[in-house]
Amino acid sequence: METLSKRKYSGKRNRLAKPELLAPAGNLEKLKFAIHYGADAVYIGGQKYGLRSNADNFSFEEMREGVEFAKKYGAKVFVATNIYAHNEDVDGIEAYLKNLYEAGIAAIIAADPAIIEVAQRVTPGMEVHLSTQQSTVNWQAVKFWKEEGLPRVVLGREASFEEIQEIKKHVDIEIEAFIHGAMCSSYSGRCVLSNHFTDRDSNRGGCCQSCRWKYDLFEDVREEGVWVSEEDMQNARVLQNFELGVNQIPLYEQEDQAFTMGSKDLCMLEHIPDLIDVGIDSFKIEGRMKSIHYVATVVNVYRQAIDSYMEDPDNYVLKPEWLEEIQKAANRPLNTGFFYDTPDHEDHIYEPEEKAVPYDFAGLVMDYDPQTQVATIEQRNYFKPGMEIEFFGPNGTFFKQKVTEIFDEAGNQLEAARHPLQYIKMKVDQPVAYFDMMRKKK
Structure with missing residues (x-):
């Protein structure tokens, strides 16, 4: 991983309170591993209204078992209900939320105001946390959601340290932020590439990760009489659209690599002091689709780093073995996202990915x-x-x-x-x- 320790957040220390470590759990087994390896809370998906329809997801019976397991360790379970609902999604939300509450779920993570309103009305004992899908990155918006009765806002991944400090200065509310895992190339996950390419709705749980596909640049030869050589026609990279009568010729050489437009993964392990000092209340790890090994490794490392810092902030030292451990679970190259500056061309993956997990x-x-x-x-x-x-x-x-x-x-x-x-x-x-x-x- 690129060494990022030279980057510093120069803002004023906001407070020193131990943050919650919030881990992903794609199924019941992963939930148990996440909590056993140090998570204070886990977020899961039910079988409706979540953005990871390809995860195993939880039945209500599994939720109850997960909640009982979490209670033994003093942990909490949250459920992602963070789709943007269409009309056909609305029926059944009230009953679904009541079942979550009866299963012992501590909070839902929601983006759609319709789901938020129903939850506040029918399950007032279950907290509603605003999803990152709402793209919240300024204090006025955070203040609005607090006035709507929400105790916690999950910030958009685009929020910087300076913006987080400004939010904490103006609004007394819990702030949750992603500190590790995959980043979306679209604004806070609001993507329609998947819809256009595969008819799978990203904002209703069907993302096909179009940004991770391989792309190339071609020239459309549309004019009549444009001659295409036999060599080009035999080239595997020349595409033909027979319905339109269009030949597409590659603009670059045969040996050039196709490219992706995916971003590098987020990793803030080297910057635990900055995350705590700015006042982030919940450190969120992305990855409900990731493996048990990934969940256990990442949670274990962040647990050690957070506890070490809180035990003696003035003498905290980042241990090299923590960085080595993170690399053993890294799927892609790592960076610090938007926390310190705006990502540029060096923060994206253009060539085919080499899976780093050894x-x-x-x-x-x-x-x-x-x-x-x-x-x-x-x-x-x-x-x-x-x-x-x-x-x-x-x-x-x-x-x-x-x-x-x-x-x-x-x-x-x-x-x-x-x-x-x-x-x-x-x-x-x-x-x-x-x-x-x-x-x-x-």
């Missing part, structure tokens, strides 16, 4: 015998003796070792752990604990 989630520790130093591991990805692996966990577990002999539950020696969710016995070099994770290099 690790796979290989196993979950289910038990450990300190006398024999044998761990019971639930297999999540193929591994075998001789492979180098890492163990990490929310209580400080971190070490590397090679896989030695492995056995099944009956004591039979195995050549490899091939079967998903199979329980494997193996000796480990250091103590491990329930819910520690084992990962391997790809």
Whole structure:
């Protein structure tokens, strides 16, 4: 990751209060991992009215189980109901919100005033947080929503530190901001590319991530009599629209790369003091579609950094191992978004992405015998003796070792752990604990 520590926020210190660490949970298992690895709250999607229709999403029964699990750790569960509703979406909202409230959901995240009004009317005991989809980046708009009865606003990703400080100066309200994860190329997610290209509505949960596709530039040859060579016609990059009778010739050479227009991912790990000092109340991690390994790794690192800073702000030191850990879950190159300045050409990805994640989630520790130093591991990805692996966990577990002999539950020696969710016995070099994770290099 590019070193960003030279960038500084020079604004006045606003206050020193421990922020909430808010993590994504695409399903019930991810919810449990997020909370176990240090999240104070999680946000999930139900089976209606959310912007991640391709996530597993939660039934009401799963929500109730998630809420009960969260309560054991003093955590909260929020539900994204952040679509922009069309007329056909309106029927059923009232019943749906009542079911959320009865399931124990602490708050919904909403953008559409219709959904906000219904929630305030039928479930007054459930908070309504304004979604980032409302693109709120100024204090007057924040003040408006406070006067409408909302206790929290999720700012648009375009808000800078100076703007956040101005908001906190004028309005006494909880501010939630994204501090890690994917960035949208459109203004706060208000995109219609997906609608035009695939008839999937981005603002009703159907985004096809058009900005991550590969694009190229072509010249339309529309005039009659324009000659196109046989070589061009045989070129795989020459497109023909037979209905319009149009040949499209590439403007650049055959070997030139097609390009994307996606942005780099946000990472504010190097700037925890600035985030806390400006008064952001909730640090939000993006990624309901991301893997368990991603959620656990990112939450674990931010939990350590936040706690370390709050314990002794004057002597806080960013640990290099935190940055190394973040890279193990990074999907794309990282930057600081809009917090310090306006992103430019260096903050976008134009060439085909090289997936940076070099690790796979290989196993979950289910038990450990300190006398024999044998761990019971639930297999999540193929591994075998001789492979180098890492163990990490929310209580400080971190070490590397090679896989030695492995056995099944009956004591039979195995050549490899091939079967998903199979329980494997193996000796480990250091103590491990329930819910520690084992990962391997790809």
